[in-house]
Amino acid sequence: MKEKRIRCMRQLKIELGKALKNRMFLITLGIGTGLALLAALYQISYYNQTQAQESSAVINPMIEANTLYNHWMGGEMQSFGAICFFYVLPLLAAIPYGWSYFVEKRSGYTKYLMIKGGKREYFICKYVAVFCSGGLVILLPLILNFRLVAMFVPAILPEAHYTMYYGVDYGTMWSVLFYKWPLLYDILYMLLDFVFAGLFACMSLSCAVFLKNRIAITIVPYFVIMVLHYSRTFCYYKFFREISPLNFLAAGSVENVTAWWIVLLEGVVFFLVPAILLYIADKREVL
Secondary structure, three states, X not given: OHHHHHHHHHHHHHHHHHHHHOHHHHHHHHHHHHHHHHHHHHHHHHHHHHHHXXXXXXXXXXXXXXXXXXXXOOOOOOOXXXXXXXXXXXXXXXXXXXXHHHHHHHHOHHHHHHHHHOHHHHHXXXXXXXXXXXXXXXXXXXXXXXXXHHOOOOOOOOOHHHHHHHOOOOOOOOHHHHHHOHHHHHHHHHHHHHHHHHHHHHHHHHXXXXXXXXXXXXXXXXXXXXXXXXHHHHHOOOOOEOOOHHHHOOOOOOOOEOOHHHHHHHHHHHHHHHHHHHHHHHHHOOO
């Protein structure tokens, strides 16, 4: 048992190395970083202009209306960088390593790894590596953007009567935290984005069980998310809760308020579907 555990840890280390050091991970991370920088530059410039205008106000300069927590990329959906980042988030998550099982299976390298480490261990290590690559390629630009904006925009505690400037409405997920501990609120959203990005990447991984085209494996999960995104049109004036991950992964409400049970339900589904498909692959894989 100990030898098996050591072998599994060694294989996981190898998979993580391949996931985080390959060219596609670095390219995708560069794209995400570029969008994060664009968003930061826009918001820093916007903050400086706003401060110049409001400083002349004698009665109320509305200092609390402009804070780090509604100027970083997760808390604003005004800049091109932020809008584009969250719109292509599922695709960015899948590109770094979601295709790896397909490539290794086609080359025959999968059989070698399964013989050496075991089928189940191979799929577990592959799942973890793909999950981490997808999550990190999204999390790192978010952290970079937050830290960069924090250098120029003060972290003023939000006030409830300025809610229209924050997009965090009453009843939305973790809204109480936002007005008491906004830093914790944003950290939780970064972790949420990390988890969902990892799940999106694993959806791409599971597509390799049935699809035989690398491009299709990468983009099919994105189209599934887009179908869910645009299905909101059937809910207009009927259901006032956000169902699109492209919207509820942002820390501020884009259209509808975010309900925790919808986020949890979709997260469970996005986890179970790839897990079931990989379980099927594990059972049918012949060495």
